[in-house]
Amino acid sequence: MVKVNEKCMLCAGCVGICPVDAITLYETGIYIDEKCIGCGACIRFCPVGALEE
Numbered sequence: 143m144v145k146v147n148e149k150c151m152l153c154a155g156c157v158g159i160c161p162v163d164a165i166t167l168y169e170t171g172i173y174i175d176e177k178c179i180g181c182g183a184c185i186r187f188c189p190v191g192a193l194e195e
């Protein structure tokens with residue numbers, strides 16, 4: 143399961159990258175739900191390295 147760390151700047155880019163729509167953006171941060179299949183696309187995409195396995 144992917145986790146988000148404090149580096150997230152809420153750019154929302156990863157939300158559109160996820161093939162299973164597992165990422166939701168809220169005002170306070172992003173949330174990754176149980177639909178995540180661990181493909182790693184969001185980790186590779188995030189420009190600030192805010193996502194990790």
Ligand code: SF4
Pocket residue numbers: 146149150151152153154155156157172187188189190191192193
């Ligand atoms: S791509 Fe990275 S910085 Fe942008 S919303 Fe996702 S986790 Fe945050």
Ligand code: SF4
Pocket residue numbers: 144159160161162163164165174177178179180181182183184185
């Ligand atoms: S690892 Fe893949 S499935 Fe999981 S949240 Fe990131 S892009 Fe979506």
